[in-house]
Amino acid sequence: MPAISNKGLAMPASPIRKLVPYAEVAAKKGKKIFYLNIGQPDIKTPKVALDAVKNNSLExxxxxxxxxxxxxxxxxxxxxxxxxxxxxxxxxxxxxxxxxxxxxxxxxxxxxxxxxxxxxxxxxxxxxxxxxxxxxxxxxxxxxxxxxxxxxxxxxxxxxxxxxxxxxxxxxxxxxxxxxxxxxxxxxxxxxxxxxxxxxxxxxxxxxxxxxxxxxxxxxxxxxxxxxxxxxxxxxxxxxxxxxxxxxxxxxxxxxxxxxxxxxxxxxxxxxxxxxxxxxLETPQSYFDDVINEYVDRRDTLINALEKIEGVRVAKPKGAFYCIAELPIENSDDFAQWMLESFEHEGETVMIAPAAGFYSTPNTGLNQVRIAYVLKKENLLKSVTILEKGLQAYLKK
Missing domain, CATH: 3.40.640.10 (Type I PLP-dependent aspartate aminotransferase-like (Major domain))
Structure with a gap:
């Protein structure tokens, strides 16, 4: 069999996307998944951008x-x-x-x-x-x-x-x-x-x-x-x-x-x-004002809820729409996979990004996860409840 390059073998898997196969299996089993692993906003794309493509007359x-x-x-x-x-x-x-x-x-x-x-x-x-x-x-x-x-x-x-x-x-x-x-x-x-x-x-x-x-x-x-x-x-x-x-x-x-x-x-x-x-680029400033206000509300909702979970530490973000949370576990890769494969609360679970993949120093960030607050506030609160109950069950197993 022809050999794959050393460079190809060294390419790291994405910590954001590598759990997708487990999420797909969970979804097929009927679990509802709250995706906190990827920075895909649920904010609507500006209409002016969509219309420019829709109404284009290129031949x-x-x-x-x-x-x-x-x-x-x-x-x-x-x-x-x-x-x-x-x-x-x-x-x-x-x-x-x-x-x-x-x-x-x-x-x-x-x-x-x-x-x-x-x-x-x-x-x-x-x-x-x-x-x-x-x-x-x-x-x-x-x-x-x-x-x-x-x-x-x-x-x-x-x-x-x-x-x-x-x-x-x-x-x-x-x-x-x-x-x-x-x-x-x-x-x-x-x-x-x-x-x-x-x-x-x-x-x-x-x-x-x-x-x-x-x-x-x-x-x-x-x-x-x-x-x-x-x-x-x-x-x-x-x-x-x-x-x-x-x-x-x-x-x-x-x-x-x-x-x-x-x-x-x-x-x-x-x-x-x-x-x-x-x-x-023609998007009005009001769009950004509304979006920023929404993200501030989401950030505060998420951080306040996470801080109430025993053993969890979280750094309050000053920008973007992510946070790093430190969990009372040893291996967030194992925990994130377990949440998809083996846990559900009222038919729902969460997908998070293990944070070790955001470091290049080996064995660093093993007890941390990245959470993207790109969901509506009510879904963020549900997600934190699921995360808390998941932690409780995981630590008992």
Whole structure:
């Protein structure tokens, strides 16, 4: 039998999706499942985006420019400028989701054997993107004790080597919901300049900053123009996960020209999804105001309910729509699978994401889970009740 590549064997399974087969079996048995494992909002996609596709009169679905529609990039630049992110259309490459933007970035700034430093826990697919590029993730561990705040910059600095090419952050964070402060962004920017590194910021949850907090973009940092790379996506902002449209943004022309070669190799991003994404930029501010209020209510509902469960610790998110909860168990992979295979409460159960997959340090986060509060409040309360009863039964078995 032909051999699978070492790279393929090393690719990690998604902690978000790997339990899907167990969920499918549970659903076939008649269990109702509350899906807390994946950041798929139940918020309606803006009508203006859906109508742009529905009412389109294209007769030929042709390739676009490899960097994406010029009209879309110009409107995107205007959107960013209104948010104190000083970029132009030529600084933007439209990608097939934020995932492709990260892959283009890894391909453009690293060689096999190079290293990137990432505060953990982090978005699980960073492990996959690094593995597919032959890059080593060097983690800096954040702690639930202080809400997963940025670890001291000294912890980053002592890990920098001749192989280090970048520091990668997610702001606000997935899976923690942590929102970086102005001072933390300035500290990271100074470190990137001092050691001549790229600072890559995944900002797909930019709009989701709560209680009047301000999001500080990597692209707004003074003097960081040659170092800053921003990753973005329409998936969460407009509840358009299936559109698969993102972008990579930088003022560094050598980087953009290099990333464009990767974009040319895959030809172009999808046409209809770009049409929808361009139209989505016309979404009124009232849409975001309503969405933010809804997520704050959901966050408070979830956190308050989780904190009442004996033995559970949870960090209160400042942005995005995830939280990390620490459970009184030893192995959340086993618990999450058991909840689907062996437990139900009134015919219902929950699907959660084991948090170990959001770390690259082995045997870390084994008693933690990520919960996405993307369900209505009444369903979140039901989910927490199911989780509590499941914990009680699991600890007795």
């Amino acid at each position: 030929i679905v042709s390739y676009s420019h490899s960097a994406g529609f010029e009209s879309y990039r110009k409107k995107l630049a205007n959107y960013y400028q209104q948010r104190n992110i000083p970029v132009e259309a030529d600084d933007i490459i439209v990608t097939t989701g934020g995932s492709e933007a990260l892959l283009f970035t890894m391909g453009s700034i690293t060689d096999p054997g190079d290293e990137v430093i990432i505060p953990e826990p982090f978005y699980a697919n960073y492990n996959g993107f690094a593995t597919s590029s032959g890059v080593k993730v060097v983690p800096v561990k954040a702690s639930i004790d202080n809400g997963f705040a940025l670890p001291p910059v000294a912890e980053f600095e002592k890990l920098i080597s001749s192989k280090t090419k970048a520091i990668v952050i997610c702001n606000p964070g997935n899976p923690t919901g942590y929102l970086y402060t102005k001072e933390e962004m300035e500290e990271l920017s100074a470190l990137a300049k001092k050691h001549d590194l790229f600072l890559v910021a995944d900002e797909v949850y930019r709009e989701f900053a709560y209680e009047g907090a301000t999001h500080h973009s990597v692209m707004s940092q003074k003097g960081l123009e040659e170092h800053a790379i921003m990753i973005d996506s329409v998936s969460k902002r407009y509840s358009m996960c299936g559109a698969r449209i993102g972008c990579v943004v930088s003022k560094n022309k050598e980087f953009i020209n290099t990333a464009l070669k990767f974009a040319q190799a895959r030809l172009s991003p999808p046409t209809f999804a770009q049409i929808a994404s361009e139209a989505a």
